[in-house]
Amino acid sequence: MTHADPTFDTRAHYMALMARKRLYGGLVLAVFVALMASGFMLADERNAGGFWRGLPHVFDFPADVIADTAPKLDQLPGHLVTYFPALVETVNIAAVSTLIGAVLAMALSLLSTRGLARWPRLIPLFRRSMDIMRAVPEIVIALVLIFILGGGPVPAMIAIAFHTAGALGKLFSEVNENADLKPVEGLQSVGATWFQRMWLGVVPQVSPNYFSYALLRFEINIRASAILGFVGAGGIGYELKNAMSWGQGKFDEAAAIFILLFATIVVFDQLSSHIRNAMIAKKGSH
């Protein structure tokens, strides 16, 4: 050990170490800054309109929307009512796909957790398939299904449910790994089937965590379902695309949709974080 060596200069060694660390840190920072700067320059160059040319016009569109809406403010509540069913459809797409996705994720996660899996040899298969499901962006499946099934909520629902199953499956299987195996063993000793062991032994332990993750996913899925509407699946996004295509002077309907979408996202965000906080508080009090 060098520490025992009386000639070893601790201070110099420490300073050298720090200098090297600082150099590495500085280098990483410099590379990062260079990447960011060149990346923005490249993106700017490839864009149809440049950044500096567009910057003064950022507020043009919002200003147009407000200018179109202001004289027709009395019609706004009417528009809000008109587009409310579309909003309900968007929320329904998100809710159903979260529900279906969560059920699929539950099955997949139980099948891919070591110690719980029905077929331990197939764990890698289920894990891989969850990875792939998670990697597929919703829009890919939605566009293909729109071609086959026609526009409407069903393609969006299937697309989001597929992605949700993969995304939640990964989170659920992390939860499953922390589950206590004693109830499972107890149930096994009395001859319970695999389904009974999972349903009665594991699910009651993990359901609060499942629920909390599913709620978080629901928030994300509302946004996703609005976006998918924009590319042809039904709901508020589809109405928004139509309202946008009518062009300048008629943005008052788009304004109504913006308000509805914004309000929905904020309300569901607040609601879900409130419920999750309440659940954590309840768990803490036990």
Added chain:
Amino acid sequence: MADAALYASADRLFARKRLISFGLPALVLVYLVYVFFAFDIPGLAERARMDNARALVSDAYSYKTHVTQDNRSGALTVAIEGERKGTYAPGTEPDWVTPDAAGTRVDLGEGHVVVFDPAGGFTYDVPGFGPIVAHMDGRTVTSNLPEALPDWISASRTRLQVQTEAGRVSLTRNKTELFRYFPGWELFFFTLDSPYHGHGLGEILLGDRLDASRSNIAGAWHDFWQNNMWRHADVAWALFETILMAFLGTFGAAIVALPLAFLSAKNFAPLVALRFGVRRVFDFLRGVDGLIWTIVLSRAFGPGPLTGSLAILLTDTGTFGKLFSEALENVDGKQIEGVSSTGARPLQSYRFGVIPQITPVLISQLFYYLESNTRSATIIGAITGGGIGLLLTQAMITQKDWEEVSYYIVLVVLMVMAMDSLSGWLRRKLISGS
């Protein structure tokens, strides 16, 4: 007495549990029934276009070669997918097509042979059915077919189409056309005009020069990369552009959000009003959502990767602001005190007392969002027009290049999975490493 109370409370507990365990699934079921009708799922079977699905699936793993005879001039073209880029030059037709002025002979394999009539018409020898002879008589089709046709032949006065498992032949006044299907993706590596078309990898790497003017590897790479049917170079660039959008959006948002997060954390912000204001800005940025930001920004900056990057940047500034300020509120005050006690100025105590504490949280969130934003960038690209999302929607709009669509889907999935492993690796490296 105490026992009775205990029993009663146990009964109540069980009643509640029973209500939850039966009531909740019943509620979900009622909701699903409502959605079943709200989404008009019974009508779905009618609306579904199964022929589209079949075309999509068969196109995704096979391609067709068109053999077309212009019935007026008698000119013959053999083209892959009927595209100009995939047309065989005269004299280089594949060996199953034998051009002949007296009647081109096409061998579809397994005994199916079609001979074109130069004046417009064909003779198709279908095994097990007998020869079908058809030709144009002015504007109308005349053939030796009986009145009652099998379902694989469709005939009208001006048009005849025979579809067998070997291919499809159709006859109209203007042209006699034949499709033959092959498995695989056509011309994926080299187009027909490239000297390397039809040569194996070993032959290109080890064999003689196929093109005298350039070395095999350089030439083959050039022809592959510039393949004008699959446009590999453009696709690679589009993938890069998508990742660029995710990278700029995520890290740009982090750079903007970090200082703002200090202003909105309870233990750092001096002014309540300022804290409240900054928090509402975060809520607004998140609430407006990427979709609306994309629309607003693409009006100002036009389509392209910059618009996508900025849309991600704005949305994620809200998200990161919230996450970072929560992390800042959870920092341990003792470390900051310790640093200040050595006489550090406020900025130094932030740098050495706070930043090291929140770095792990920060980095893990950042890389998690980097992966998720790669997916978002694909979607935003489809809306605003940039990256692989744009190529995907363009290929879908043509409704016939499904092999390209499946190629892009595979690439997108691989890209997201690669970004997932890369960000996971970097996260582990940066948090635990050196």
